[in-house]
């Protein structure tokens with residue numbers, strides 16, 4: 001078992017935004033957190049990463065490789081982030097730093113977590129840019145984020161998140177801000193990288209069609225509570241909760257159904 005979330009409760013300014021959420025992410029599982037906007041998906045992810053906003057109070061338990069993350073000192077959480085647990089956010093909240101080259105932003109993980117010098121880290125960044133299939137990696141690392149397309153910027157963010165080969169990737173709506181055709185490319189890239197490394201994945205989306213392309217399991221959230229969870233195939237073919245049924249109706253594209261073709 002890699003990640004165990006138990007009875008997670010999050011209050012922000014006295015309002016309960018996550019209310020007793022429990023789920024597991026076993027080694028190599030790709031778990032979707034799905035629900036409407038405001039259902040508590042991002043807050044759950046931020047709690048795992050120790051990045052909740054000021055004023056948030058958190059209860060329950062989040063165990064990573066058996067170690068309790070809630071209450072862990074910031075220094076130890078910072079050491080986990082980017083090293084054992086990678087993060088990709090939706091653009092533009094990802095906020096790649098606009099005044100740093102993309103190469104430096106990919107290289108940063110090597111400098112922080114592996115203590116590499118600037119030149120060596122940059123050389124490694126070129127290899128990582130190639131791994132996420134950015135065109136002309138040796139040149140593109142010298143560019144600034146605004147010189148790249150949205151899809152390329154998300155590839156940079158993925159390269160930075162995976163540079164240190166984390167065992168868990170948390171991706172919060174990583175394709176939501178992108179054009180539909182680019183979304184499919186990014187999903188395929190993520191799927192290949194995650195399965196290729198046997199990484200575990202927590203993938204956040206409001207779109208069941210997107211989730212059906214990448215996840216093995218899903219946790220359906222509504223107003224901060226889990227309303228249904230299980231293998232994705234079961235949720236797609238026999239959704240029990242009206243919330244899941246609604247998500248299935250609202251899915252942007254044809255949902256992949258096991259055994260049912262596309």
Ligand SMILES: Nc1ncnc2c1ncn2[C@@H]1O[C@H](COP(=O)(O)OP(=O)(O)O)[C@@H](O)[C@H]1O
Pocket residue numbers: 012013017035036037038039040041042043044053
């Ligand atoms: N910084 C914040 N301060 C206060 N409330 C917040 C903050 N961020 C989010 N919330 C509230 O927390 C709830 C859950 O938000 P969030 O986890 O971001 O939802 P989701 O990612 O599912 O769209 C929402 O009701 C939202 O209004």
Ligand SMILES: [Mg+2]
Pocket residue numbers: 041042043172
């Ligand atoms: Mg969110």
